Amino acid sequence: MAKLYFKYGAMDSSKSAQALMTKFNYEEKGRSVWLIKPFTDNRDGQGLVRSRIGLEAKADVISRTDDLYDSFITGVHRNTDVIIADECQFFSPEQIDELRRIVDEHDIPVLCFGLRTDFQTKLFPGSRRLFEIADSITEIKTICACGKKATVNARLDNKGKIVTKGDQVFIGGNESYEAMCHQCWKSKIKEQAESK
Secondary structure, eight states, X not given: OOOEEEEEOOTTSOXXXXXXXXXXXXXXXXXXXXXXXXXXXXXXXXXXXXXXXXXXXXXXXXXXTOOHHHHHXXXXXXXXXXXXXXXXXXXXXXXXXXXXXXXHHHOOOEEEEEOSXXXXXXXXXXXXXXXXXXXEEEEOOOBOTTSSBOOEEEEEOTTSOEEOSSOSOOOOOTTTXXXXXXXXXXXXXXXXXXXX
16 A cells, blocks of 8 residues: 655755655656656756765646646556655645646555654644644654754854744755754854844
8 A cells, every 4th residue: 555655854864865865765666657746846957866875867847727637647657656755845835736636546656755844833734734634753863063854944044143034945055054953053043132
């Protein structure tokens, strides 16, 4: 019986690397993989999933208006054995429901990798829906500079200061985000406020 999996973690927890290693493992066994990513994530160029450790693979880019179920049943991926989605937090709740439908109606496993929360510790809509309907939810852990488990995706400005206001989505890499534990995040925000 196929399942819908949500594997989430903070920035720098090797989510994309794990997605790409999972793809490799399936393909090594002769299985067909449909690798997808949302249009929103354009850090590495459209149509490419790349990890910080250098792994990369071509992926189909999904726009906010694409119907994933329809793309699956009418497209070239009809005979795929598994779907792997990177940066799934940027998919709409409706698209997560479409992935759920593929699992339920076609017995195809779907593995979603992404962030749980944004820089203000608020759930992304796609992540919220995965928490609601995924069969399996696994945290991919990483650590803060202090050594504690990182749970916050701190957004940084061009001077390295923590940003606490702005749009939920701002695409950036290590220059724009740092994974932190909640305690360090709050302490640094307080230090910044006191130094003004």
